Amino acid sequence: MKTRCAVVRMRLPGVESVDELGPRLSSHVETCLTCQAEAARYRTLRRHLGALASETIEAPDTLVSAVAAQIQHPAAEDRRGTMVRRAAIAASAAAGAVAAAGAGTIIVIGLRRTRSAA
């Protein structure tokens, strides 16, 4: 790769247009197909990122009511939110414990059967 191509490639991510590269590098890009292709990739990337601004990700239905509850009764909602989280974590942990206990029982029964057979 030519030196100028390498410099253009290195500097392109930091500029908004090829003109910002300065007259020497800009005129190089005008005559270099490799650099033009690279500049086009960054243009495409910026264009697609810019288009994301007009896309909306739908907020969950509960967001408005959660905020409304929070501003009406901040302390109570804080406690409730914490309790809900703790309950969810506890339920997850309990499910894990039940699964582990079940697996343990199966292993124990399996071992007893193996021993009695022997």
Add this chain to the structure above:
Amino acid sequence: MSSREVLREEEHELVARAAGGDQAAFTELVRIHQHEVYTLAARMVADRELAYDVSQEAFVRAWRAIGKFRGDAKFSTWIHRITVNTAFSHRDRRKRKRTESLDSVYQEPVSESLSPERGGLSATMREPLAVALDALPESLRSVIVLKDVYEWSHTEIAEHLDISVTAAKVRLHRARKSLRITLWDEHKAGAE
């Protein structure tokens, strides 16, 4: 008066009422801005559950501070800044939550279930770009989202992220380069 001006006038009135302690007026502002705030939060943190928490907390912070809102900027600009600050204050909590691996309804990737209000993204580029963006380290993702999606200046980004302007530029450079490599060298999106 255009419909946009009418909406701005109505919003101005809602802000004034909310600043005076009117909870219903503030709830209406939340209803109007919920999707844009949630979208910004989701793009910043790349996690649905955390984006929900960030959005909720941003609105609550806004409610507490609305008395100080002078109306020089648009309400949306103001709430966006609060959302960005809130997203950053959630950084540590996010790391902790990841290790808990708690199943949640909001844990699907941010890149899915977009509203029909889609922009001009080509179908071949949209999904790989969203995935690549989510996969960037948070320090790089936040800068490229604020600069290339929301068109913040380097100075604004530096102020909000508490970094130098040079650091903001360096992060933007790295983020763009990383996305370019991911999209064209690794996945060959072919979106040109």
